[in-house]
Amino acid sequence: MSLDTTVETAEPVLHPKMQGDKVSVFYSGKQALFDVSLRIGANQVTSLIGPSGCGKSTFLRSLNRMNDTIDGCRVAGKITLDDEDIYDPDIDVVELRARVGMVFQKPNPFPKSIYENVAYGPRIHGIARGRAELDEIVHSSLRRAGLWNEVKDRLAEPGTGLSGGQQQRLCIARAIATRPEVLLMDEPCSALDPIATAVIEELIDELRENFTIVIVTHSMQQAARVSQKTAFFHLGKLIEEGRTEDIFTNPRNKQTQDYITGRIG
Amino acid sequence: MTAGWVIAIVLAIGAVAWFFAVNRAHLQLKSVRGAGGQPMHSLPGYHGWLAFLSATLPALFVYVALSWGGLTLTENHIASGIAPTITQPAERGLAVGIVHQVMAALDSLALDVPPATYADLKLAAAAKNLLLPDTGTDDMLPLALEASKTAATTRLLAAIAAIALSALGAVVAIARIRPRLRARNQVEAVIFTALIGASVVAVLTTVGIVLSMLGETLRFFSSVDPFSFFFGTVWDPRFAAAGSSGDQGQFGLIPLLAGTLYIAFVALLVAVPVGLMAAIYMGEYASARTRQTVKPLLELLAGIPTIVYGIFAMVTLGPFLRDLSAALAGGEPFIQAQSVFTAGLVMGIMLIPVVSSLSDDVITAVPRAMRDGSLALGATRSETVSRVILPAALPGIVGAILLTASRAIGETMIVVLAAGVAARLSLNPFEAMTTITVKIVNQLTGDLEFNSPQTLVAFALGLTLFALTLGMNVYALYVVRKYREQYE
Numbered sequence: 001m002s003l004d005t006t007v008e009t010a011e012p013v014l015h016p017k018m019q020g021d022k023v024s025v026f027y028s029g030k031q032a033l034f035d036v037s038l039r040i041g042a043n044q045v046t047s048l049i050g051p052s053g054c055g056k057s058t059f060l061r062s063l064n065r066m067n068d069t070i071d072g073c074r075v076a077g078k079i080t081l082d083d084e085d086i087y088d089p090d091i092d093v094v095e096l097r098a099r100v101g102m103v104f105q106k107p108n109p110f111p112k113s114i115y116e117n118v119a120y121g122p123r124i125h126g127i128a129r130g131r132a133e134l135d136e137i138v139h140s141s142l143r144r145a146g147l148w149n150e151v152k153d154r155l156a157e158p159g160t161g162l163s164g165g166q167q168q169r170l171c172i173a174r175a176i177a178t179r180p181e182v183l184l185m186d187e188p189c190s191a192l193d194p195i196a197t198a199v200i201e202e203l204i205d206e207l208r209e210n211f212t213i214v215i216v217t218h219s220m221q222q223a224a225r226v227s228q229k230t231a232f233f234h235l236g237k238l239i240e241e242g243r244t245e246d247i248f249t250n251p252r253n254k255q256t257q258d259y260i261t262g263r264i265g
Numbered sequence: 266m267t268a269g270w271v272i273a274i275v276l277a278i279g280a281v282a283w284f285f286a287v288n289r290a291h292l293q294l295k296s297v298r299g300a301g302g303q304p305m306h307s308l309p310g311y312h313g314w315l316a317f318l319s320a321t322l323p324a325l326f327v328y329v330a331l332s333w334g335g336l337t338l339t340e341n342h343i344a345s346g347i348a349p350t351i352t353q354p355a356e357r358g359l360a361v362g363i364v365h366q367v368m369a370a371l372d373s374l375a376l377d378v379p380p381a382t383y384a385d386l387k388l389a390a391a392a393k394n395l396l397l398p399d400t401g402t403d404d405m406l407p408l409a410l411e412a413s414k415t416a417a418t419t420r421l422l423a424a425i426a427a428i429a430l431s432a433l434g435a436v437v438a439i440a441r442i443r444p445r446l447r448a449r450n451q452v453e454a455v456i457f458t459a460l461i462g463a464s465v466v467a468v469l470t471t472v473g474i475v476l477s478m479l480g481e482t483l484r485f486f487s488s489v490d491p492f493s494f495f496f497g498t499v500w501d502p503r504f505a506a507a508g509s510s511g512d513q514g515q516f517g518l519i520p521l522l523a524g525t526l527y528i529a530f531v532a533l534l535v536a537v538p539v540g541l542m543a544a545i546y547m548g549e550y551a552s553a554r555t556r557q558t559v560k561p562l563l564e565l566l567a568g569i570p571t572i573v574y575g576i577f578a579m580v581t582l583g584p585f586l587r588d589l590s591a592a593l594a595g596g597e598p599f600i601q602a603q604s605v606f607t608a609g610l611v612m613g614i615m616l617i618p619v620v621s622s623l624s625d626d627v628i629t630a631v632p633r634a635m636r637d638g639s640l641a642l643g644a645t646r647s648e649t650v651s652r653v654i655l656p657a658a659l660p661g662i663v664g665a666i667l668l669t670a671s672r673a674i675g676e677t678m679i680v681v682l683a684a685g686v687a688a689r690l691s692l693n694p695f696e697a698m699t700t701i702t703v704k705i706v707n708q709l710t711g712d713l714e715f716n717s718p719q720t721l722v723a724f725a726l727g728l729t730l731f732a733l734t735l736g737m738n739v740y741a742l743y744v745v746r747k748y749r750e751q752y753e
Contacts, residue, residue: 066641071553098643108634111657120652121642171638178642 017042017212018063018100018182021078025058028072032058035077036238038231040182045204045213047223047244050233051259056216059233060184063214064100065093081182098125101180105187107167109159109174114151117159117170118142121178137177145173146203165196172203176211183207185215189222201226220260224248232256271328271424275431279321282435286316289442297444307449315448318455320435328427335419339412346408363401367409368416370395379410475731481715481724488718489516494725500688502708502719516722518729520688524698525730528609528684529673531694535613536673537666540620547621548628549636549650560625567618575682578611579603583683590695600695603685609694612679619669627661627745628654660744667741671734677702701726 016039025033033055040046040063048056058067065086067073079086086096098121109117118138121127128134138155142148147169151162159170168188175183185204189197204213204226217223223230224244231241232253240253251257290309297305340361347360370390371379380386383401390397442448486494497517543563547556583602591598600606631654639649655662685697686707708723715721 064641066637069637069640094643094645096643097641102637102641104634104637104641106634108632108638110635110638110653120639120644124642124644124648124652174638174642 015042016040017082018214019080019083020059020063021080023059023062023075023077023079025055025062025067026074026076027070032236033062034236036233038238038241040212040214041229042212043208043210044229045208045215045227046229046231047227048214048216048231048233049218049220049223049259050239052218053235054233055236056231056233057186058236060186060214060216063182063184064097064102066097066102068093098178099180100182100184101175101178102184103168103171103175103186103188106191107164107171109162109167109170111158111160113156114142114159114162114170115155118173118177120174125178127179141173141177142170144176144207145169146199146206147173163196165192165199168192168196168200169203172200172207176207180211182212182214185213187216187218190218197222220248232259234259268328268332271427272325274428275321275324275328278324278428278431278435279317282316282320282438283313285435286439286442287313289439290448293442293444303444305444306447311448311452312442312446314452316435316438316442318452319438320431322455323434324427324431327430328423331423331426332420335416335423338419339416342415343408343412346411348402348404359400360405363398364405364409364412366397367401367405368413370397371409371413379406382406475728478724478728478731481721482728485718485721485725489722494518494722498690500704502722514719516718516725518701518726520690521699521701521704521726522729523690524605524684524688525674525700525702527694527698528605528612528680528700529670529676531605531609532612532616532673532676533666533670535610536616536620536669539613540617540669541624541662543617543621544624544628545650545654548625549646549654560622563618563621565618566615567622569615570678571615571676572678572682574611574615575679578607578679578683582611583607601685601697603683603697605684605694605696605698608680608684611683612673612676615676615679616669616673619672620665623665623668624658624662627658627665630661631657660747664741664745667737667744671737671741674737675702675730675734677706681706701730705730 018040020036020038020040022035022037023033024031024035036055036059038046038059048060050056061067062075062079063086065075067075075087081096081100084091086100110120112120115138118141119134122134122137128137139148139152142151147166150166151157151170159167162170168191172183172188189200192200201222204215207213215223215227227244229241230244230247232239232247232251232255234255240247240251240256242252247256248260251260287309290305290307290312294305294309297303343361343364344357347357347364351357351360367383367386370386373395374386374389374393376389380389383397383403383406386406387397387401494516495518497515498519499515499517500520501515503514547560547563551559579602583604586600586604586607587598587602590600593599635653635657636649639653640646644652680700681703684699684703686699686703687697688699688704689696691698705723705726708720708726
């Protein structure tokens with residue numbers, strides 16, 4: 001396992017849940033990501049930061065092969081989940097996405113009831129045996145997403161009728177109802193107000209107990225608040241990664257320092 | 266002076282006015298700049314166009330109005346001059362027609378001394394290959410001469426008025442030019458009015474069509490009981506010989522309506538599943554490149570004239586199905602060459618691109634975030650389509666189907682050729698039935714006068730069809746609009 005030597009690494013992650021090895025991504029032949037190698041520790045929050053267009057979202061989307069849905073997108077290198085290559089032809093992409101869930105930048109509840117939104121994943125994967133068990137999964141997912149008290153009396157109402165912050169927590173509930181092992185979050189708070197953001201950040205911290213979380217964020221304060229590990233991307237390259245407190249207090253790379261002090265970005 | 270000349274002169278005055286106005290405005294602009302005062306409100310070009318419009322528009326309006334008035338005056342003159350001994354309205358109409366022919370003949374002969382009798386005129390005209398009817402009378406000659414004089418006088422008056430008004434408009438517009446004149450805003454107002462006028466034309470045309478159909482329909486209902494039209498089950502409009510009275514035949518709408526709806530239903534049975542699946546393939550599965558090729562190809566189907574489909578149904582598919590059914594049944598064919606099935610099948614093929622293109626719009630309008638959300642939960646594409654995309658797009662798809670259905674109901678050429686003309690009530694799709702549109706064509710084919718119920722029924726049928734498709738279109742638009750509100 002050779003980590004790219006140009007990337008400056010702090011202490012190694014002891015139990016990497018996912019691992020990228022020299023990952024490059026091309027959109028219609030144009031390279032967007034250059035040889036990124038990154039380990040993602042189990043039950044940790046890893047935040048990916050960097051200016052717009054730096055490739056952090058691209059890297060995130062290649063972790064559950066959502067890039068496959070984009071015409072002309074090609075991924076090179078190796079990404080493993082529990083030491084299994086997720087781009088191996090034997091891997092079922094549908095199964096992979098059930099194990100690696102995703103929450104998007106803009107809340108995207110389906111135009112269905114709150115209950116049906118959360119039950120969507122368990123239904124298609126046949127997780128629940130019978131109605132009672134499905135109810136239990138929906139209720140506990142809503143509870144873990146911190147939404148239960150607000151919606152318990154109106155589960156039959158459309159999910160699109162909730163406020164922005166509630167919608168995003170509904171999407172988180174929907175993602176965790178499928179019982180994924182890894183949860184990818186693509187700027188989950190960028191469309192929310194500060195109060196809703198604080199609620200989600202608290203939630204992320206709680207979810208860490210059961211899930212491995214990777215979060216893309218534009219807010220450095222958010223990265224500092226919620227993550228244990230931070231990776232800084234710039235122009236499609238991974239510049240520096242390490243413990244969050246080290247990155248923010250004592251960055252070893254000049255570009256990282258410039259970014260977190262607001263000189264580039 | 267012909268209308269062409271008058272219009273040309275008015276336009277020429279307008280062009281001259283434009284030229285002078287632009288020049289005058291330029292001079293004012295220069296002097297205002299030199300004095301360092303307030304700048305001109307409008308550029309010289311606007312002053313030019315304002316002068317052009319004020320020289321042409323009122324003049325042309327007045328010309329059209331006066332010409333129209335002169336025409337009415339002449340017609341009244343002729344109508345009141347016809348010998349009072351002729352009483353029948355139809356015969357009076359005929360006589361007016363002859364007077365017009367006499368006027369035309371006198372005009373083209375251009376004799377110094379008009380002939381004394383109708384027979385002389387007829388002879389003189391025949392020498393120039395102009396044929397006049399035998400039924401003309403001598404008293405029509407002075408009437409035609411007077412009418413010609415009236416027409417010429419009013420035409421001249423209209424032309425003089427138009428040209429005078431044009432010149433006046435030009436002079437006034439040029440004289441009004443001042444640095445602070447808001448020529449720009451006034452030109453804008455004219456353009457605004459013209460645009461409104463264009464959109465009003467479409468609406469007014471629809472209203473006009475409905476009103477004219479309504480009038481004829483009411484005439485039809487004055488001789489046939491509306492109840493027996495709308496609820497009658499027998500269609501048998503006997504073409505009674507002219508002059509005979511009594512039995513008019515029966516005008517029952519039900520068999521035609523049943524045939525129309527039955528054929529439309531079969532067509533939708535073909536078009537909706539195929540078109541919808543094609544739309545799902547194009548919207549959800551096909552790569553961008555495939556989509557760019559397949560979609561125009563499919564829409565090419567919509568460009569084929571429906572009469573071609575009709576010929577295909579009548580010449581190729583109908584006989585083929587008949588022979589096939591004969592082979593299957595081992596003897597007598599159970600599918601007739603002209604049948605509901607054949608017509609519906611071909612109409613369905615014609616409607617596939619309509620359904621697919623309308624539903625494709627609706628399906629691609631479902632936000633990408635919905636697809637991503639479903640795929641990221643580990644759903645397959647078809648699960649995403651059936652559980653997220655289609656439910657979200659359903660109202661729009663229903664609207665698309667309704668729009669398609671109203672196309673199917675109003676379709677004419679395919680059914681004329683492939684469905685048959687027998688108006689009967691039947692549930693067997695392999696027999697011939699007929700539709701409202703086929704019967705409209707039948708009732709109006711040939712040299713007919715619009716005064717018997719046999720022909721007037723076509724208007725009642727047309728209005729019924731119009732009401733039917735209008736209702737469906739309105740409902741479809743309502744459904745589609747309701748759906749749009751969901752994402753915005």
